[in-house]
Amino acid sequence: xxxxxxxxxxxxxxxxxxxxxxxxxxxxxxxxxxxxxxxxxxxxxxxxxxxxxxxxxxxxxxxxxxxxxxxxxxxxxxxxxxxxxxxxxxxxxxxxxxxxxxxxxxxxxxxxxxxxxxxxxxxxxxxxxxxxxxxxxxxxxxxxxxxxxxxxxxxxxxxxxxxxxxxxxxxxxxxxxxxxxxxxxxxxxxxxxxxxx
Numbered sequence: 734x735x736x737x738x739x740x741x742x743x744x745x746x747x748x749x750x751x752x753x754x755x756x757x758x759x760x761x762x763x764x765x766x767x768x769x770x771x772x773x774x775x776x777x778x779x780x781x782x783x784x785x786x787x788x789x790x791x792x793x794x795x796x797x798x799x800x801x802x803x804x805x806x807x808x809x810x811x812x813x814x815x816x817x818x819x820x821x822x823x824x825x826x827x828x829x830x831x832x833x834x835x836x837x838x839x840x841x842x843x844x845x846x847x848x849x850x851x852x853x854x855x856x857x858x859x860x861x862x863x864x865x866x867x868x869x870x871x872x873x874x875x876x877x878x879x880x881x882x883x884x885x886x887x888x889x890x891x892x893x894x895x896x897x898x899x900x901x902x903x904x905x906x907x908x909x910x911x912x913x914x915x916x917x918x919x920x921x922x923x924x925x926x927x928x929x930x
Contacts, residue, residue, distance in 0.1 A: 738767035744804020849895030865892025
């Protein structure tokens with residue numbers, strides 16, 4: 734299999750306590766990202782100073798807080814033309830070293846445009862925050878797949894929404910665009926995934 738060129742986009746705001754761990758985990762992937770882009774939403778803490786000490790990342794500084802959506806969309810505007818895939822990743826998360834490799838392999842195996850990993854609570858590593866989510870389009874009920882990890886999500890299966898960690902083919906963002914700016918920082922993942930489908 735030919736190696737993908739994965740652009741990672743991390744929007745951030747006042748994340749001086751979390752951004753170093755996040756970026757270190759992304760730079761330590763077994764499948765190395767092609768580029769890592771951090772979009773700072775006018776942080777007022779020491780985030781920019783922390784970022785200045787991290788090598789081989791691209792930092793975009795915004796003058797206003799445009800939220801997660803604005804940060805992700807700004808990142809999309811500056812990614813390399815050589816990019817084949819995009820990972821949108823939140824600044825307060827830490828990636829398992831095999832995450833990118835497994836997302837890419839799963840994407841190729843199932844020919845999926847979007848894939849997402851299991852996400853655990855950092856302080857409770859045996860408890861799943863999300864293994865993909867969904868929405869009942871009749872009742873509006875949010876379907877959150879989470880809880881103590883007993884192996885119930887140890888298999889690949891379709892989900893409607895990829896929250897917080899979204900691995901997507903660049904051809905999809907080229908076709909449908911980025912995230913809807915009406916959402917700022919909630920429901921944007923759901924809207925994006927449903928529109929992509």
